[in-house]
Amino acid sequence: MQLSGRGVVCVRGGREVFSGLDFEAVAGEAVAVVGRNGSGKTSLLRLIAGLLIPAGGTIALAGGDAELTLPEQCHYLGHRDALKPALSVAENLSFWADFLGGERSDTAKSLAIVGLDHATHLPAAFLSAGQRRRLSLARLLT
Template sequence: MSKSVLVALRGVSFAYEDGPPVFTGLDFEVREGRALALLGRNGSGKTTLMRLLSGGLRPRGGELLLSGRAVRHDRKGLTTLRTTVQLVVQDPDDQLFAASVEQDVSFGPLNLGLPDAEVRARVAEALEALDIAALADRPTHLLSYGQRKRTAIAGAVAMRPRVLILDEPTAGLDPDGQERLLATLDGLRAAGTTVVMATHDVDLALRWADDAALLTPSGAHTGPAEETLSRRDLLAASGLRLPWGVAAGLFLRARGPAADDTAPAPRTPEELVALLGQQPPQL
């Protein structure tokens, strides 16, 4: 196994009790330093896959590997896994439970038995990274939805994981909230955290991710984001549409020989405007 693979599933099978198989012989890996978007239709197994990667579910067959070594699903093995891989669920209200932001974010480090000074340092670092330091003493029930999202992510960041897995982190946020969260994730990536994001938004995946993984009935298909999200067969099997940026790139290349076939497709309307050599209108 390549040293760059941090966490992987090998030949994994899983089914919920009295339910049909969700995965059979699944191979999946998360590579260090690569932003990975996980996409698929509802019921395709995205949440199950994330819980398998983070140790919340145990495979019925196959194995979970951490840095090339099989993870034992006992207390010691799962503690080691969860100091490396952290999952943040879609609804922050399923994750927040303490009276204040600071108390909630400190919960994980305290459970590791760290000294008080180390816990305080980790909490301060996480609050700063998520731009919510000013909310440290705020009761969690008085937070806005976006603030609750950031607090839930801060609780995971305080564990200093190498892999941060986020389930639909931009869902329910307005455009400004989405942009602020994406900027925060870029900061975490720059600091060395590998980020996996489950999303239904193909445009966001194309714009944000290095790699994309599409869950289809035939299994998981992973590759460079632009290449993978241009595969209409895989998108159809995943219940997804062609990303706006890919369609725009196809249109530009169809304009004739003057179009630069080697230029990357525009990922956003702003990139398209820049490519056409024009300035966006000022509001």
């Protein structure tokens, strides 16, 4: 698979955040998005995830499922973890699996992969910041 952007333009609140942005990443590669505060790093990730619409240019995924859009094949983990503090670790995963629908995988296996299998019954409120991030990642596996 290959994710690419050509001439991407981002406008937020009537202000051009960036323009003419080109990028490319193939499966197995990582892309570091760096820049000063307000330069559009998060906006770019939100554009890729389909949460924002580019003001210009294109963002495409080659080699993915032709029946699905890019946002349908993309996962976005933002600054906030979208966990319900009163629910247990397992209940949080079940909530998101039910909410998002689709095929469901083994919750216990997902928690084991991210090293949280010991915390299944703990409320999410009791988790450290790192554990909360790992639970958010487990959500992508469930």
